[in-house]
Amino acid sequence: MKVFQCGHCQHPLFFESYSCENCGHESGYRSMDRMMLTFDPAHREQVSDREGIRYKYCKNHHFDVCNWVVPAEEANDFCEACQLNRTIPNLSNEKNLEKWRNLEVAKHRLVYQLQKLGLNLPSKMQDPNGLCFDFVARQHNKSLMTGHASGVITILLREADSVLREQARLQMGEPYRTLIGHLRHEVGHYFWDRLVLPHTELLVEFRTIFGDERKDYGTALAEYYKTGAPVEWQENFISKYATSHPWEDWAETWAHYLHLMDMVETAHFFGLKVDPFHKQKSMRAKVTFDPYGEKSFKKIVNAAVPISFAVNSINRAMGIPDVYPFVINHGVVKKMSFIHSLMLSAQLY
Structure with missing residues (x-):
């Protein structure tokens, strides 16, 4: 991951930052050129500090799960990463929201990396050969598993629970088990179908x-x-x-x-x-x-x-x-x- 900085005061920012800890300006990631934009919170609209161009936050910004921005005139209210979501957890359960946040942090980092590699990431909801994510709870369906099938990457919500994930790691005798690891592994199956098989x-x-x-x-x-x-x-x-x-x-x-x-x-x-x-x-x-x-x-x-x-x-x-x-x-x-x-x-x- 590259190092980002505030467009107003040059203070360093994390990829997941929602604001600058030094000057208080709001921040948002622009995927087009992998830039972190910052905005004066005193303005009602997101006008970038560096360029003076208007943007809007991804619709999932409302849930504090995404800090990406899209051009204000863009018809789609979701960023390129969130457009890949087919299923999100039931948010009436407060515990699910925190787990979803953890999943989105890992997924957004994955998308950043795949985009930097120059890989095409069409949404399966628009392209049958595309990619999508189902973040789901197993509930009564015991056969539901984390995995990949025909462009659909399913991640069980329990994987976002650090305690349960550590229990699974020990049970499986694995030296390493993380959300980003799961996502990178499963998307590998998708790209084998796209890059090797044909x-x-x-x-x-x-x-x-x-x-x-x-x-x-x-x-x-x-x-x-x-x-x-x-x-x-x-x-x-x-x-x-x-x-x-x-x-x-x-x-x-x-x-x-x-x-x-x-x-x-x-x-x-x-x-x-x-x-x-x-x-x-x-x-x-x-x-x-x-x-x-x-x-x-x-x-x-x-x-x-x-x-x-x-x-x-x-x-x-x-x-x-x-x-x-x-x-x-x-x-x-x-x-x-x-x-x-x-x-x-x-x-x-």
């Missing part, structure tokens, strides 16, 4: 790297939950679950590719440098580039590894879990490089 040459290359996805998915998952991951799984996979089926390997690898890209972009905009008192040169990094414009994925991963080690070390000093508790092996780098090449390929845009 292209014969890419599909052949995918099968060489990830395996043949034509093997029965249900049978493969049942076998995984019965026997678990193979002993040597860390040699070629980013997680145990990635071993269950090539589709899941792709989705897990895709999610971690997005993790690393976000990590390195943030490090770049903060001017981070890792230069420890250690003889190993591979533990040094100075991120002087935006990864979204970098052709070499090797350069990206060489920056991500020292950064993640440094941040993990800081977390351990504070007695909290690692930010990134994963090992990026050579097999995973090869898979991520395949994904990065897709993002750089003009034929997909």
Whole structure:
């Protein structure tokens, strides 16, 4: 994520900021050019400090779940991120509102990243090949699960409950379980259908790297939950679950590719440098580039590894879990490089 600043006083702002803590001006994110706009709260209309142009907040701003803005003359009252919502929780339940807010923070960060990659995000409500989100409570339907199907990403509301999510993480034996992780994983399934499946040459290359996805998915998952991951799984996979089926390997690898890209972009905009008192040169990094414009994925991963080690070390000093508790092996780098090449390929845009 890039670093934002107030258009009135230049104070730094978070991506989720609704106002500047220094001068009090209201703030809103403009997705067109990834700019944070600010507005004088004394004015009844949102007129940007920098440009003097009128905007309006996304309709979901009313619920404090979205700080994005759209041009005042825009016919649609929802921003590009909120237009992807097909189902939101029942807001008559106050607990649901707070969970929805958590979901929207993660989803808006996901949309920011996908847009920066240049990926097209049509709403499924207007395009049958598009994408949409269902944020739902399981209630009496015990078969309802978090997942993806034909462009519909379903996220159970319980995932936005930190206590229940941690219980699920421990029960599943997972080192990491977050809302942004879920969203990045599930959207990976959607983009496999869009980016890989239609292209014969890419599909052949995918099968060489990830395996043949034509093997029965249900049978493969049942076998995984019965026997678990193979002993040597860390040699070629980013997680145990990635071993269950090539589709899941792709989705897990895709999610971690997005993790690393976000990590390195943030490090770049903060001017981070890792230069420890250690003889190993591979533990040094100075991120002087935006990864979204970098052709070499090797350069990206060489920056991500020292950064993640440094941040993990800081977390351990504070007695909290690692930010990134994963090992990026050579097999995973090869898979991520395949994904990065897709993002750089003009034929997909």
